[in-house]
Amino acid sequence: MAKAQIRKALSGYYYVEKEGELIQCRGRGIFRNRGESPLVGDFVEYSYDGESDGSIDKILERQNELVRPPIANVDQALLVFSAKEPDFNTVLLDRFLVVLESFQVQPIIILTKIDLLNDAERAHLQTYIDDYKEIGYEIIETYIDDPTLLEKIKPFLQEKTSVLAGQSGVGKSTLLNTLLPELDLKTGIISKSLGRGKHTTRHVELIEVCGGLLADTPGFSSFDFEMIEKEELTSCLPEFERISENCKFRGCLHIKEPKCAVKQAVEAGEIRSYRYEHYEQILQEIIDRKPRY
Ligand SMILES: Nc1nc2c(ncn2[C@@H]2O[C@H](COP(=O)(O)OP(=O)(O)OP(=O)(O)O)[C@@H](O)[C@H]2O)c(=O)[nH]1
Ligand SMILES: [Zn+2]
Numbered sequence: 001m002a003k004a005q006i007r008k009a010l011s012g013y014y015y016v017e018k019e020g021e022l023i024q025c026r027g028r029g030i031f032r033n034r035g036e037s038p039l040v041g042d043f044v045e046y047s048y049d050g051e052s053d054g055s056i057d058k059i060l061e062r063q064n065e066l067v068r069p070p071i072a073n074v075d076q077a078l079l080v081f082s083a084k085e086p087d088f089n090t091v092l093l094d095r096f097l098v099v100l101e102s103f104q105v106q107p108i109i110i111l112t113k114i115d116l117l118n119d120a121e122r123a124h125l126q127t128y129i130d131d132y133k134e135i136g137y138e139i140i141e142t143y144i145d146d147p148t149l150l151e152k153i154k155p156f157l158q159e160k161t162s163v164l165a166g167q168s169g170v171g172k173s174t175l176l177n178t179l180l181p182e183l184d185l186k187t188g189i190i191s192k193s194l195g196r197g198k199h200t201t202r203h204v205e206l207i208e209v210c211g212g213l214l215a216d217t218p219g220f221s222s223f224d225f226e227m228i229e230k231e232e233l234t235s236c237l238p239e240f241e242r243i244s245e246n247c248k249f250r251g252c253l254h255i256k257e258p259k260c261a262v263k264q265a266v267e268a269g270e271i272r273s274y275r276y277e278h279y280e281q282i283l284q285e286i287i288d289r290k291p292r293y
Contacts (some may be wrong), residue, residue, distance in 0.1 A: 001045045001057060007213075008205040009040050009070075014056055016046055025054035039065065040204045040215075041072040041161060064104050066163070069204045069219040073161055076106040077220065078153070080166030080175060083125055084116040090128060094237075094278040096165060097137070099220060101236035102228045105163075108138045108156050112171035115143035131272055135239045149178055150210070157212035165220040172218045179209050183216055230286045234262075237279055239271055253283065 004016035004023075015022040025046055027038050038044060038056050048054030062072045077100050081093055088111070100107045109132065117125060129139055140152050156162075157179075164172050176183065206213040231251055234240045240262055244252060248259035254276075265271040 001047055003043060003045055003060070005073075005206075006038055006040050006042045006044060006056070007207075008203065009038075010203045013053070014038050014040075014044075016044065016054065016056075023048055023054050025056050027056050031056075031059070039070050039072040040206055041074060041213075043073065066103060066105075066219060067224070068221065069163065069215055069217040071161075071163065071204060071206070071215055071219070074103070074105050074163055074215075075160040076108055076156070076162050077165045078110050078156075078162055078175070079107045080110045080112060080164060080170045080172050082113040082170040083111055084113050084121070086167065086169055088125060088128065090274055091278055091281075092167065093132075094275065095223070095282065096220065098228070098233070098236040098282055099224050100165070101238075102225075102232065108140065108162075110153070110166075110175065111139060111141045112175070113143065114141050131275075135237075135275075149175075153179070154210040157210040157214065159212055161206065161213045161215075163215040163220070164218040166218070176214075176216070176218070179214060180207055180216065183207070225282065225286060226289070228286060230283055233279065233283055233286065237275065239265075239275070240279065243271065254279070255283070 002018070004018055006014045007017045007022060008015040012026070014025045014027055016025055017023075023046075025048070031037050036059065038059055039062075042062065043060040044056045045058040045060070046054050046056050064074060065072045066074055079093075079096055079100065081088055093109070097107055111125075111129070114122070129141070133139055138156065140156075142149050142152070146152075164176060166172050205216045207216055228236065230253060234244050234252075234254070240254070243261050243265045244254065246261035247254065247257065248261075249257050252260055252262070254260050254262035262271060262276075266273055266276045
């Protein structure tokens with residue numbers, strides 16, 4: 001029995017990576033019976049005799065598990081936001097950040113289309129950049145045909161498994177094509193010969209890039225709050241998490257509780273009031289959510 005990682009899933013087969021080669025494997029019936037199924041990104045035990053298909057025998061414990069795209073063991077997301085077209089929006093940014101944190105996926109914020117800003121807009125955006133950097137987030141700024149993009153992103157990709165996320169039109173495909181030029185070629189041919197959109201025939205695959213792995217399919221929507229309980233929300237906003245240690249009540253939700261360190265920090269300007277407003281909105285959505293069962 002050997003150990004390896006599933007890098008690709010296609011038409012009921014799983015492909016594990018061994019010394020740079022992909023070995024085609026079948027999942028075993030036992031997984032279906034147990035209601036579990038192997039995911040791209042899973043570390044597995046597999047057997048392979050060198051001739052027929054290999055077989056996945058055991059799925060090793062997962063660090064985390066995403067639904068869109070279906071990938072396990074994801075370290076981080078390159079969270080793409082455009083400075084303009086669509087406009088930069090902290091409501092949406094915070095919603096994405098909270099969802100990523102809830103999956104324990106580290107966000108790296110990539111700000112695209114900086115070239116579309118005038119000086120005043122640039123200065124305004126900078127105040128937000130400073131805020132998010134102070135919280136502890138990494139931010140990479142980029143613009144059309146940025147020749148330094150690879151250089152800027154490479155240190156973050158190394159030794160990590162990453163996915164791309166972000167709303168429509170922000171430049172995810174553009175970024176993916178810069179990072180995975182060979183993919184561009186492939187999708188170009190597919191879309192030409194089949195006359196379809198770029199992503200219609202795609203499967204999920206983790207591709208080696210800059211010494212790490214990158215999913216070839218963007219994922220996450222900012223609306224996946226279903227998995228978050230109200231008591232967990234604080235831990236999805238890093239500066240809230242840090243400061244809430246000083247709240248008087250354990251399990252403080254920072255709404256009406258007395259001696260709440262988070263509310264004090266908002267008043268003192270240590271926590272940005274827009275972050276607090278977004279926290280309140282998300283908390284309310286979680287409270288209003290219909291029970292899952
Ligand atoms: N000016 C400018 N345009 C950009 C930049 N990055 C991407 N674009 C353009 O923005 C448009 C949308 O980019 P895409 O890469 O298709 O965006 P996407 O996030 O993949 O969009 P969906 O496929 O809808 O999810 C394209 O016309 C790109 O050429 C940038 O840094 N500056
Ligand atoms: Zn509190």
